[in-house]
Amino acid sequence: MSTNKIDPNKWVDRYSDYLFNYTIVRVNDREVANDLISETFLAGLKSMKNFKGEATERTWLISILKRKIIDHYRKSNSKKGKAEIKIQYNDDSSEGDWLEENAPDRFDKTAEDVMENEELGVAILECMGQLNEKQAKIFKMKTIDGFDTEAICNEFNITPSNLWVIIHRARTILAQCLEKNWY
Amino acid sequence: MNNKKTFLVDCSEAAKCCDKSQYKESSIAEKVKMLLHLVFCKNCRKYSSNNTRLTKLIEKSNIQTCTEEQKKAWREKIKKEFTDI
Numbered sequence: 001m002s003t004n005k006i007d008p009n010k011w012v013d014r015y016s017d018y019l020f021n022y023t024i025v026r027v028n029d030r031e032v033a034n035d036l037i038s039e040t041f042l043a044g045l046k047s048m049k050n051f052k053g054e055a056t057e058r059t060w061l062i063s064i065l066k067r068k069i070i071d072h073y074r075k076s077n078s079k080k081g082k083a084e085i086k087i088q089y090n091d092d093s094s095e096g097d098w099l100e101e102n103a104p105d106r107f108d109k110t111a112e113d114v115m116e117n118e119e120l121g122v123a124i125l126e127c128m129g130q131l132n133e134k135q136a137k138i139f140k141m142k143t144i145d146g147f148d149t150e151a152i153c154n155e156f157n158i159t160p161s162n163l164w165v166i167i168h169r170a171r172t173i174l175a176q177c178l179e180k181n182w183y
Numbered sequence: 184m185n186n187k188k189t190f191l192v193d194c195s196e197a198a199k200c201c202d203k204s205q206y207k208e209s210s211i212a213e214k215v216k217m218l219l220h221l222v223f224c225k226n227c228r229k230y231s232s233n234n235t236r237l238t239k240l241i242e243k244s245n246i247q248t249c250t251e252e253q254k255k256a257w258r259e260k261i262k263k264e265f266t267d268i
């Protein structure tokens with residue numbers, strides 16, 4: 001049985017989009033999301049020795065991130081007034097060591113919707129892992145960030161024809177990858 | 184995909200137009216040619232429906248990713264902190 005290993009130098013390439021997507025749904029602010037992920041990476045580096053290899057690296061990073069997000073909510077709640085916090089957290093839980101279960105996992109949006117869309121988002125991001133680096137970057141810029149064809153062509157020094165060939169390959173791979181579960 | 188030539192455009196052109204349509208970047212003339220092609224080409228109809236479905240799934244998932252600058256900053260930070268440990 002092989003245990004999961006840790007490789008921090010690969011974290012950004014492997015997980016940052018996934019972590020970002022997970023966070024932005026919950027905090028709805030890019031700056032805050034970026035900060036929380038920075039903190040997560042640093043906390044991860046500091047507690048690497050606690051990683052037992054039982055969970056995947058990604059699951060482990062998410063568990064750290066979850067705490068950061070809840071901490072963030074806790075802080076912004078305490079700015080609004082302490083009364084709210086009492087409802088959300090157990091009185092007997094000590095600072096920084098309160099139970100995760102007692103905090104709301106999903107915030108404003110309808111839980112089911114968020115969950116299904118999130119699952120879908122994870123599936124898509126995982127399938128994107130099958131693209132090579134250039135395909136993934138170009139596909140993302142074009143499809144998710146909505147950049148102009150011209151802007152992308154300039155950035156990568158390619159012709160529009162090149163771009164559409166890359167987009168075509170990416171879309172074919174993604175459609176095939178998602179076919180099993182989502183079509 | 185075999186390159187069936189049906190009414191003015193072949194499969195690769197039809198596919199390209201289909202891709203461009205996903206980003207609303209195909210012209211009306213291109214679309215008409217593509218639609219004509221689809222009438223006669225089962226493979227491209229399949230591609231077109233999968234492709235449209237992919238667009239809908241991506242929209243529905245509402246994926247947001249971080250910027251390349253941010254990634255670069257994280258990479259450097261991790262590299263630095265990691266070697267400091």
Ligand SMILES: [Zn+2]
Pocket residue numbers: 187193194195197220224225226227
């Ligand atoms: Zn065809």
